[in-house]
Amino acid sequence: MAEPHRHHRYTYASYVALEKYSDTKHEFLDGQIYAMAGGSRDHAALAMTIGRELLNAMQGRDCTVQSSDFRIYMEAVNVAAFPDVSVICGPMQLYEPGPEETALNPMILVEVTSDSSEAYDYDAKRGYYQTIPTLREYIVVSHRERRVTIYVRGEHDAWVSHVATRGGRFAVPSLQTEIAVDDIYGNLDIP
Numbered sequence: 001m002a003e004p005h006r007h008h009r010y011t012y013a014s015y016v017a018l019e020k021y022s023d024t025k026h027e028f029l030d031g032q033i034y035a036m037a038g039g040s041r042d043h044a045a046l047a048m049t050i051g052r053e054l055l056n057a058m059q060g061r062d063c064t065v066q067s068s069d070f071r072i073y074m075e076a077v078n079v080a081a082f083p084d085v086s087v088i089c090g091p092m093q094l095y096e097p098g099p100e101e102t103a104l105n106p107m108i109l110v111e112v113t114s115d116s117s118e119a120y121d122y123d124a125k126r127g128y129y130q131t132i133p134t135l136r137e138y139i140v141v142s143h144r145e146r147r148v149t150i151y152v153r154g155e156h157d158a159w160v161s162h163v164a165t166r167g168g169r170f171a172v173p174s175l176q177t178e179i180a181v182d183d184i185y186g187n188l189d190i191p
Contacts, residue, residue: 136173
């Protein structure tokens with residue numbers, strides 16, 4: 001994660017106003033604004049293919065899949081982020097004071113790691129995302145190897161993680177589907 005944008009504490013409303021005119025996307029972490037690093041070609045391909053797999057699994061459901069241009073706000077921790085893929089089922093709940101593209105109720109969030117975000121995606125960001133009451137699954141797709149980690153919310157808000165690697169599959173319980181790891185990585189040169 002990059003250094004905070006200036007050493008100033010911002011309100012969420014100020015962040016949204018600044019973001020509206022920025023050429024770069026930023027994440028908001030409880031008063032601090034961080035520039036997001038640009039993604040690689042493989043990063044974009046991985047986000048697109050897992051988004052496609054989730055979209056295929058949603059056929060006939062009242063769900064939408066969103067790309068990394070779509071912001072999610074986590075009220076409990078005052079954090080806003082742009083996940084690589086978001087799935088929202090049912091009516092979208094929007095953060096009223098912010099722009100329409102800020103939602104509160106994702107069911108599935110996906111991050112594709114990068115050199116600069118890998119530790120953050122697995123640790124702090126996972127903690128932020130898990131504060132979202134509607135979130136059922138958080139999926140982390142590795143950029144280093146054919147490895148997908150899925151965190152699933154179980155009974156009493158307990159989270160269980162599963163790892164799938166080359167040749168394996170992972171379940172997405174909220175969509176009642178399984179996805180093959182190799183379908184996500186396709187012909188990318190990732191071991």
